[in-house]
Structure formats: C-alpha cells, structure tokens
Amino acid sequence: MQYRRVERLERPGTYREQGARLDIALRPAQFADEARPASILTIATGSNNIESLRDSSGKDVPIVRLEPLLIGSIFPIHGEDRIVVTPQEVPPLLPAALKAVEDRNFDTHHGVDPAGIARALWVDLRAGQIEQGGSTLTQQLVKSYFLDSRQTLGRKLREAAMAIALETHFSKADLMNAYINEIFLGQDGDRAIHGFGLASQFYFGKPLAELDLSDVSLLVAIVRGPSYYDPRRHPDRARLRRDLVLKLMAERNIIQPADAQAAAKKPLGVTAKPSGTYYPAYLDFVRRTLRRDYRNEDLTGEGLRIYTSLEPRVQDEAEHALEHELERLDHAHKYPDAKLEGAVVVTSPQSGDVIAIVGSRNVGYDGFNRALDARRPFGSLVKPFIYLTALESGRYNAATIVQDEPVSIKLVNGKVWQPDNFTHQTYGPVPLVRALAESLNLATVHVGMDIGLAKISQTLQRFGLPRAPAEVPSMLLGAIDVTPMEAAQMYNGLANGGFKTPLRAVRAVISADGKTIRAFPLQVTPVASPETIYQLDRMMEQVMDRGTGKPAHAVLPPNLVVAGKSGTSSDLRDNWFAGFSGSHLAIVWVGYDDNMPTGFTGSSGALPVWARLMASLGTTSWNAPMPESLAQAWIDFPTGFQVDASCTADATPIAVPAGTQLPMKPGCGAQQSNALESIVKRAGEWLRDIMH
C-alpha cells in the first residue's frame, strides 16, 4: 500500500512508529457500501499481536478497512487499462513541470509553437544531439492518440493540423488533463503504461497525489524517452534527466533552488519491481462477468466503479507458486524445448469469492487464459463425485469393501473397454476410503457401474458441471472436459459442506455518484446433504494423509488439516490437483498447450504448486463439525477392518452413519472381549457386502 514512514503525521498515506504504537494517516476511500474520509488510526501492538485499534479521539475501533487497491481500468474502446486522474488528483507541480520542460508557451500557443521549434533546433544544433523536441504538449497528445510514430514530414504536418484543431475545440485545462492521462510512460512486458496515474503506481506503487517533488520530476523526465530513461534499467540516465528537470523548474521559478537541490539529493525512489497490480487473467474474468449483464455501450458510462473479490496477496502467492514449480519441473523434464503451462484458481469456499486467478505461467501476459478457457479432461478429479453418489445411495460407507479387479465393459459400439490402474497392478478387496485415497481406477469403475452413470452425471451437474457429460463408462475415469474455473465451481461445493455457491469475482458495480447499480449477493443452494459431504470430505482428508496427496504434508504447516484429490488424464497429459482447507480452495492444472504427455502425474506435477501455495497462505484447518447422525470409527487402511486406534499404524479415522456395524480385525478389534457372536454376525455382513 506504500504508506510512507514520517516523523510527524502530515497527510494521508503516511505513518509514524513510536515504540509499540503506530499512528497511521489512512487515506480517504470509497468502498462499495460507504465512503470513508481520511482519518487517523492508532494501533497498539504487543509482542506479536495487536492490543488495540483506536481512532483519533481514543475510541476503540472494532473494524478497520484498508482502502481498496486500484487494480486496473477497463476502456471498452482501447481494451487497455489506465488509472484516470481528475485535475484535483494531480499535484500542481506536475503541469507546471511539464510546461517548463516540454512546452514553455503551452498557455499561449495555438497548438503549434514556431518559437519553440526554433529554440529546440538551436539547442539541438549546439548540443549536436536532440535534447529538446519542438512538439507542443498538444502535438504530443495528438501523436499518442491517433498516429504512428514514423518521422515523416507528412505525418508532422498532419499532427500539427490536428493539434490546431484540438486547440480550437478544447480548453487548455482539458488538454492538459488529457495529456496527463494519455501520454506513454513505460512498458511492462506486453503492457503499455499510459498516463501519469498508472505510471505513478507502476514506478512508485502509490497514488499520483502523494508524489513529492523528486518523484514528479522523475516522471516528467521519463516523458522524453520511457525506454531510454527507464529508471529501473538505466537509473543513472534517469537521475541525470530528473536533476535537469529540477534545475529547469528552479530556473523558471516554479520551485526554490534550495528545494531543487534537496530533491536532487534524493534517491529515485522507484519500487524494485513494477508493483504487482496487473492481473490480466483476473480482469478477464471480471470483464466476462460484466459482459453477461451489460452490453459494451452500457459499460462506457463514465466513472463506474467495480468492486472485486481479488486478494492481491493470495494472487501474488499463486503466481509465484506456479512460476517457481513449473520452472523446476521444466528442468526435471524430458522435453527441454517445450514449456509447461499452468493455471490456478483460488476461492474462499463459504462466500464463493474468487480471490485469485492465474491464467498462465507468464503472469503479466494478457493472452490465452487457461483458467477460463483451457478445457481439459477432468481425470481422477471426477472420483469424489462418484464416491459421493455412492454414499448417497445408502449402500456404501467409507469402510465398504470394493473390488479392485480387472473389468471389461462392452460398449454400445461393440468395443470392449478395459481400463487399468495407474500402477498396472490390482489391489483386490479394499475399503472405499483407500480406493479414493490411492485413486484406484478399477475399484472406481466397479463402484461407478454399480451406482449408475446417470446418477453420477446428475451429481456432477448439481455441483456445477455446465454440460451433461456423455454417459459412457470412461466418464468414470474423468473423460469429461472441464476448465479449471469449472473445476473450482464443482469443488467449491465439496469444500462448502454440500452447498453450491456461484463463484463470483464482482461484488458490486457502483455509479459515479455512489449508487449501487448492480450487486452480486451471496447465494447458496444445498446440493448434497451435510452428512454425505462430511463422510466424503473425511475420505478426501485421507487422500492427503495416506494417498496421492501425501507429499504435500512435507510442505504444509504441521497439523494443518486439508482435503483434496489429485488427477491425471490418460498418458499424463493433464495434471490436476484440487484441494481445500477451512478457508481456501485451490485448483491447479499443469500441462502442455499442445496436449503433449507431461511425463508426470497430478501428484508430481500439480500437487507441488498446490502445496506451495497453500503453505504460503496462513490458511486454517478444514474443521467442519461432524453431523450428529454420524460417528467416527477407526479402520485398518489396507483391509477396512475396524481396529482399535492404537493397535496399528494403519489405523485410519473415518466418519460413518452412527450405529454402522463394521467387521473387526482379528486380534486388533476395539472390543474383542465383548462377544464372539457379534463378530461372527458382522463377518457375515461383511461377506454379504463383498458379494454384492
């Protein structure tokens, strides 16, 4: 947020530290639901916590909002982002400096300035190089608006004619404001930095109004050649020119010479990296949300404010995790020339807020948005929905024995489908929880065929799959194409206790005069019973503790409870990992754009990205309360027998409907002394379970 540390609080955007006490001059802010004037906040800190928050009159403040971060602007015509500033938001020094340096006669000329051209020519001839351009600010504006930058006489003449035309139609104040909002001031990858408002964020990470003399002079210096005077790449050049701007301003009596000298002593003050406030993939999602409700013409209303759910810190962590892990995977990889791609979606499950979207490892690039547009096979991410449908049938629980054995299914077209396990082994009778945790294909196909494809299709659509999948057996292994965002919508229901919440990026659209034009209120729809979801989520917890998600625990904070599922499509073309904690759901997809096999699985490809991201969020454990109609039981993970929790290292907790009788492991049961009779009875039930 770039609050500046000062000795005495003077203006918004500054703070003062005095021992354990922090005084902050909060900036004024417009929120979706209220406006807040500039105000003083005092924070008293303890050793590693906050003791109190008080306002300037010493009253306790129960809640403080930090001002919304401006993350971009949508210009339907240009399709580019800007931070448009009004004349009131411009430090008065800026227009004065621009005139002093770029266009001395701006206030009096009619668009072109013959005297200025002559002077520039004279200066340049003497210097033997171009030090001054003869173009007026108006001409520069025309050039930036309409024309290409070829230096031809014809272009110069057209530019001059248009500048004169502009001058007859607009006031000098309007032209200055247009200039300040339009002029090119830098390049950030594919993104052009236009206007001083955006440039201020780009170089200094703070609003234009808060820039001091040295900062303003640097921006004015950059006008002459944003690439040549790039303060990050060529700080020495930039500094020389900034100091020249300061000198010129002092010469023209805009500032005192002493102030110029003091400012010239200051470092450039630019942030090391362009402030990470450019999120093209997220903006893309926002734009699409709005396009659903608005025609382009309606979006052109000036000054609409759109409040989003983006959490910049989570977004930065998601970008970082993807970039870092893909870099590592590329190195470990068999195709040295091909670059892996990826996408990440992070939500806040209870609210359905989308808080981060990464559409490519090249995060600043406004190109193909994989999070929204890469439609890839769901792979094993489909399995939780199959197992949920099984639990809903009432015929299965987490300890139910299922057969992981070869299967042949005759298809409608006469062919025979013979799926295989990932390991090419079979595991025989296994409890349902293990089949899910180890992502056993054959067991899943047996369960799925028993439950019925139609029922599973309904479950998928209830959770948000937007299309009816082809009801073919390969659907059970994830032959359903989904985008990462669709996967996020579906998993959000699993993370949110069986309640579907439409994912949203936009909270509200507010008009220039502060009225809510469109709100996107929270909506919930129950799509599964709390009981079945709880049983499933506990099984997905075992994916992390004993199954394909296990490597994540080496990275995650100790004792953090998470639930998830890995996914790999055929020939390892797509790597997925979807998982959630108590407060975050993250979906990660990794693969090649041309659909080449990746050579690794969801556990080795997408899981490291997911784990690294989750570890960085300071997230909370998944800790839903167990519904009263369920009970916890401990079973032997390999066999599904009920065991005493302390009897074996394989003892695994599951949730089952209260009163469920489970067969006990001989010599390891919780109640061996109880009754032989009951064991015999339960063994009989168990055998019946196996048979059906």
Next chain:
Amino acid sequence: MKGHVVIAAAAMVLLLTGCPSLRAPPPTFPESSRGSAGTAQPPPAAATQAPPEVPSRPPPKQYRLGPASSALVAQAHKQMTSGDLGLAAATIERAMRIEPDNPLLWIELGRIRYTAGDAGQADSMGRKALALATGDPQAQSSAWHLIADALRALGRNGEAAEAERRAGSLTAH
C-alpha cells in the same frame, strides 16, 4: 478519456499486510470434536470404547459474534430499519469474510433475505447455519425458526410445522 470503468479490489480488512493479527481475534470457540486428523494420530484410549465409537457429546457450545462482527451486525440492523436491505446484506457478508463459519451470521443473512421476500434463499441459509451450528442448541433452534418461517412463506406448511417443532424441542432443555 470517455467511458472508463475503474476496477477496485475488494475493500478487505487486511489487504495491506495480510497480517492476520489486524483481524479481531476469532471469538467463537468451536473446537474440533476430533483429534488433529492431519497427522492421523490415535485419539485417547477412552474415546475408542464403542465400535464405532459414538463420541460422548461434548457439552453444548454457544456461538457468539466477535467484536468486529458485532459492530457489523449492529450496522446491518440499522440499515435494515432504514429499509436498505441490499446494503444490510452486504454488511453481513463483510462480517462473514471474518467469521465464515459462524452460524449466527448465516441466520442474520437468512433473516434479511426473508424480509426481502426471498424465502428460498432464507431456507438455504437456515440450512447452512444448521450444518455449522452442530453442538449449539440455541443456534440450531434459531436456524430451525428461520427455516420454518421460510417454508411457511413458500407454502410448505407441513414441513414448516415440523421445523418449528424441532426449533422448540432444542430450546426445551
């Protein structure tokens, strides 16, 4: 310069530092009724008596609102009184971002939806609250009352009566 739309990131309590300590301390105390399953550690022996164990119910909990949520709920009530239901709902949603698992907030939001004539959402929010309120008879009862009102508004009188009965039975003891 015509026609721009400014996009602002959400006004979140903690945008600046992401420092969780700025947040009012979470006041609710629903402790996990199970051990830390993340490490699959065995529970104490006492908990393994019945197969499958029906855990002896912990003493009833009582959800409360934290100071930040309390302030926001009070603000929402004012907004409701002045007839601005949309604003009131947005205020409760702010509180939910701080305490997403607090059933009392879901009941508040459900009440606002009910007042706004959206009985379907009121019913759903009541059920969401109910799922979160496990172990807190008071909150469960409030949730059932909300569900009963919503069902009645939907013309499902039989189910409404049943919901009302459950609400009553929870507060009886």
